[in-house]
Amino acid sequence: xxxxxxxxxxxxxxxxxxxxxxxxxxxxxxxxxxxxxxxxxxxxxxxxxxxxxxxxxxxxxxxxxxxxxxxxxxxxxxxxxxxxxxxxxxxxxxxxxxxxxxxxxxxxxxxxxxxxxxxxxxxxxxxxxxxxxxxxxxxxx
Numbered sequence: 001x002x003x004x005x006x007x008x009x010x011x012x013x014x015x016x017x018x019x020x021x022x023x024x025x026x027x028x029x030x031x032x033x034x035x036x037x038x039x040x041x042x043x044x045x046x047x048x049x050x051x052x053x054x055x056x057x058x059x060x061x062x063x064x065x066x067x068x069x070x071x072x073x074x075x076x077x078x079x080x081x082x083x084x085x086x087x088x089x090x091x092x093x094x095x096x097x098x099x100x101x102x103x104x105x106x107x108x109x110x111x112x113x114x115x116x117x118x119x120x121x122x123x124x125x126x127x128x129x130x131x132x133x134x135x136x137x138x139x140x141x
Contacts, residue, residue: 005093
């Protein structure tokens with residue numbers, strides 16, 4: 001069986017945390033959830049079964065696993081901290097049986113060499129300018 005995982009992350013800290021952890025989401029304000037997300041481990045969300053590959057007709061299964069950072073939080077943390085959390089999230093997916101997420105070595109390679117530009121509805125002009133400046137710096141343009 002081919003196994004896969006989708007890595008997801010919260011968009012709205014309070015609303016999305018409250019879906020998985022109702023008490024925590026009710027008690028903590030969004031700022032506290034954002035702060036503590038640095039210390040939260042990646043989270044298993046759900047198991048996906050009963051699907052078939054359109055490419056080969058084989059049964060497939062997968063998992064949703066979550067990196068606890070919102071896009072806004074990713075923008076404020078050191079890049080290495082974000083990459084490390086993503087790698088831990090990939091490892092969680094692999095521990096569930098996901099093979100399409102890639103090996104740990106590939107995940108670390110991807111985290112070190114791939115670019116994912118942050119986009120979220122509440123992105124300010126200053127956030128956009130910061131992203132553009134970072135891309136220009138990396139590309140030396």
